[in-house]
Amino acid sequence: MNLRRYNIYxxxxxxxxxxxxxxxxxxxxxxxxxxxxxxxNAWQKNESDKGETYxxxxxxxxxxxxxxxxxxKGRDITFYMQHNGHSSYVNIGESQxxxxxxxxxxVAEQKQLAEKKRLxxxxxxxAVKDAKAKDEKKKRRGRGRRGNDDSMYFSYDLATKKPSxxxxxxxxxxxxxxxxxxxxLNQIGINIGRPFGYTLAGLVSFIFLFALISGLMLxxxxxxxxxxxxxxGNKWKTVWTDMHTALGVIGFPYQFMYAxxxxxxxxxxxxxxxxxxxxxxGKEDEVYAALGYNDNTKYTYLYEPLTAPFKMxxxxxxxxxxxxxxxxNRIFIKNYGDKSMHVVALYDADIDKNFAGxxxxxxxxxxxxxxxxxxxxxxxxxxxxxxxxxxxxxxADFGGYPVKIIYFVLGxxxxxxIISGILIWLVARDxxxxxxxxxxxxxxxxxxxxxxxxxxFPITAMSFIAVKLAxxxxxxxxxxxxxxxxxxxxxFYVIRRNIAKTNLETLLLGSILSLAIPIVNGxxxxxxxxxxxxxxxxxxxxxxxxxxxxxxxxLLIFKKMLQNQKKENANGKTDSSDDNxxxxxxxxxxxxxxxxxxxxxxxxxxxY
Numbered sequence: 001m002n003l004r005r006y007n008i009y010x011x012x013x014x015x016x017x018x019x020x021x022x023x024x025x026x027x028x029x030x031x032x033x034x035x036x037x038x039x040x041n042a043w044q045k046n047e048s049d050k051g052e053t054y055x056x057x058x059x060x061x062x063x064x065x066x067x068x069x070x071x072x073k074g075r076d077i078t079f080y081m082q083h084n085g086h087s088s089y090v091n092i093g094e095s096q097x098x099x100x101x102x103x104x105x106x107v108a109e110q111k112q113l114a115e116k117k118r119l120x121x122x123x124x125x126x127a128v129k130d131a132k133a134k135d136e137k138k139k140r141r142g143r144g145r146r147g148n149d150d151s152m153y154f155s156y157d158l159a160t161k162k163p164s165x166x167x168x169x170x171x172x173x174x175x176x177x178x179x180x181x182x183x184x185l186n187q188i189g190i191n192i193g194r195p196f197g198y199t200l201a202g203l204v205s206f207i208f209l210f211a212l213i214s215g216l217m218l219x220x221x222x223x224x225x226x227x228x229x230x231x232x233g234n235k236w237k238t239v240w241t242d243m244h245t246a247l248g249v250i251g252f253p254y255q256f257m258y259a260x261x262x263x264x265x266x267x268x269x270x271x272x273x274x275x276x277x278x279x280x281x282g283k284e285d286e287v288y289a290a291l292g293y294n295d296n297t298k299y300t301y302l303y304e305p306l307t308a309p310f311k312m313x314x315x316x317x318x319x320x321x322x323x324x325x326x327x328x329n330r331i332f333i334k335n336y337g338d339k340s341m342h343v344v345a346l347y348d349a350d351i352d353k354n355f356a357g358x359x360x361x362x363x364x365x366x367x368x369x370x371x372x373x374x375x376x377x378x379x380x381x382x383x384x385x386x387x388x389x390x391x392x393x394x395x396a397d398f399g400g401y402p403v404k405i406i407y408f409v410l411g412x413x414x415x416x417x418i419i420s421g422i423l424i425w426l427v428a429r430d431x432x433x434x435x436x437x438x439x440x441x442x443x444x445x446x447x448x449x450x451x452x453x454x455x456x457f458p459i460t461a462m463s464f465i466a467v468k469l470a471x472x473x474x475x476x477x478x479x480x481x482x483x484x485x486x487x488x489x490x491x492f493y494v495i496r497r498n499i500a501k502t503n504l505e506t507l508l509l510g511s512i513l514s515l516a517i518p519i520v521n522g523x524x525x526x527x528x529x530x531x532x533x534x535x536x537x538x539x540x541x542x543x544x545x546x547x548x549x550x551x552x553x554x555l556l557i558f559k560k561m562l563q564n565q566k567k568e569n570a571n572g573k574t575d576s577s578d579d580n581x582x583x584x585x586x587x588x589x590x591x592x593x594x595x596x597x598x599x600x601x602x603x604x605x606x607x608y
Contacts, residue, residue, distance in 0.1 A: 006218070013214040017421050018445070020204045020211070023182070025418045025453040027201065031180035031258075032411030033460070035396050035404045036546065038084045039539040040173035044467050046525045047160075048537035049084050054158040056320075057313035062156060066092065070152065071100045074301060077333040083397060085327065086159040089166070092152040096301040096335055104150040170475035172467055175482065176460075181266055184479070198266055205262035212256050219245060244420035247413050254410040255417075261394040297334065297344070304339040310365050312343075319345055319361065325353040326376035341365040348388070349376040351398045356388025401542065408546075415453075422449050426499075443497075450502050451493035457510035457554075459486045461547065465513065465520050504561060511554030518544035 033040070042049050059079075066072060074097030080089040095101045156163045178184065185197030192199060248255075316328070332344040342364055349357030359376030363369070392398050396407040426446040430439060463482045467473045493502040521544060522528035529548075532541040 009214045009218040013211055013218055014425065016207050016211040016214065017418075018425055020207045021418050021422055022449045022452050023200070023204050024208055025415055026456065027180050027182070027204065027262075028411050028414040028418065029453075029456050029460075030176045032408045032415075034173070034177035034180050035407050035411075036543065037173035037177045038082075039542050040176070041084075041171045042537075042539040043521070043543040044171050044173070044473070046527065046540070048532070048535070048540050049086075054086055055313070056316040058158050058161060059312040059316065061161070062090070062158075063312065066152070070150075071095065071104070073097050073100050073305075073337040075336050077336055079328075079331040081328050081330065082155075083395075087155060087157045090152070090154055090156050094150050096338070097303065101150065167475040170473070170478060172464060172478060175475075175478050181262075184483075202263060202266035205259050205266060209256070209259040209263065212252065212259055215248060216252060219249065244417055244424055247420070248417045251410050251413045251417065254407075255414055257393055261390050264390050265394060297342075299334050299340045299342055301335055302338055302340045306337060306339060306341060306365060310337075310341065310343075315343060315363065316345075319347075323347055323359055323376055325350045326357075326359055329358070339366045342371075347376040351392070353377055355392060355398070356385045358388060401538075419450070419453060422446055422453075447497060447499055447502075448494055450499050451490045454502055454506040455486060455489040455493060458506055458513055459489060461510055461513035461517060461550075464517050464547070468517075468520050468524050504558065507554055507558050507561075511551045511558060514547045514551030514554060517547040517551075 038049060063072065063077075070092070072092070072095075074095040076093040076096075078091040078093075080091070082088060095104065154163050154165050155169045182197035182201040183195075185200060186195040188196065190196040312331075312333075316331075326347040326349045328345070329348045330346040332346075334340070334342040334344070342362060345359075345361045345363070347359040347361075349355075349359070354377045357376045357378075360372065360374045361370060362372040364371055396404050423446075426442055429442045434442075459482060462485060463478065466481045467478065470477060489506075493506070496502070518529055521540075522531075527537065527540055527544075529541060529544050532538075532544065
């Protein structure tokens, strides 16, 4: 490879990597745990999902229960099935019937007025402002699908028949899943015309793709000779370089797949803009409907009630007998109770029958006529296979626990690649020929990146303990515990200005907390590892074993790093220029005094 190409690949890889490293670490770390979203939810709730099943008649019971507290006539009702197969998000929109809508609006206004009067009487108006602020905050949080007071959005377990508000039923599994595509950032109020968190995650995925390709081209000439090269006995810059190169090349197919599928899944809203503008007259909803993500079809409300009641359980039973090797994805009910009522059913094929098939059926209730039908297991289109293939690869919801564990290990390997890249970048630029101001900036950049990334391990473990010990866990609780603790610990290590201790102490703290998680679970719930194994609660058992393994591996790595540090101290290597520069970064040499973090101009140049 000529020098010009090498410099292009090197600069592209380095600059793109250092720009996105901290956010990419968050995506990989949280995303690795999100493969076990359902297992984490079961662990937190202490309710093992042992293949829970339900009868379709439960949908009729649910609709009857909702109808007792809210008039359903003329409403659009949507069921979004979750991945565990027996839980669903339920979204109930405003009624198309003006009489029902006006009545609901009047009742809501009366309740709001009465509440304001009560608060004004109790606190002389001071609480009114606070109530408005809380109400506004409630509207902004969650998934943003709650409309006015006449709408409803909640989660419902079809097997246990337990409803829960989205915020009140929030779990660590849901939190980590949504954190891995930066959904919490949507709530910080940055208006760019699209959800800020999703857009940032998509941009990071796009830049990550450049970093991967440029990194592969950078090492292409020596990819065969250096593929298995690892020299742990050499200086620390060499160790980190070998780790970065070896793990990066080994995990390249996985990381490339995630960068590509992440772009498709997250940035699709950006990519859809030109299509919606030029092909759909700016109607983005029609684009999403054409892609099969939702169904926003509007049917003219006729103000004529159905002559016979609609039984959703019977409808789903017939559909399951028609499509035996598939499962429900979404159900859209349009204009409930009216003669214009339609039901749109979206089904996915079972993985063992069709890896990426999807089916769709449109049913008119009044005359029991099927207007459109496409089986989930046959006659698949190009769009069906591409969508299904991307989702299967990204979510790892095929192959059971072995595939999820492999994905988890590869995701954690990606975290090591990111960390080693930061360390290589810092040590390579800690030289006398680099101006002091640039070396100070480089140190602070690496210091902030390392503190932000490495503290995520102990904070995640601590949050698992917190949700297990707390009496009430909701979205606000998890947000406060996780983000405030993360901010406090990261700021502490940033101010401390010692990357060596950041590395060692976060590893030790995270390992100890990881080992404590199964112990806390056993004391709190009685679900010790041997008990969950005996009872067949494999999902709860997996979470405990996962944290137990992370704790043991973390302590072994910590012990090895301490042994290396003692060995270098005994050999008198801690004052050498190479190991001192790398030691401040890796935690294997005695750290510089606090003031010495800025005293870089008198340090000998780093040799490598």
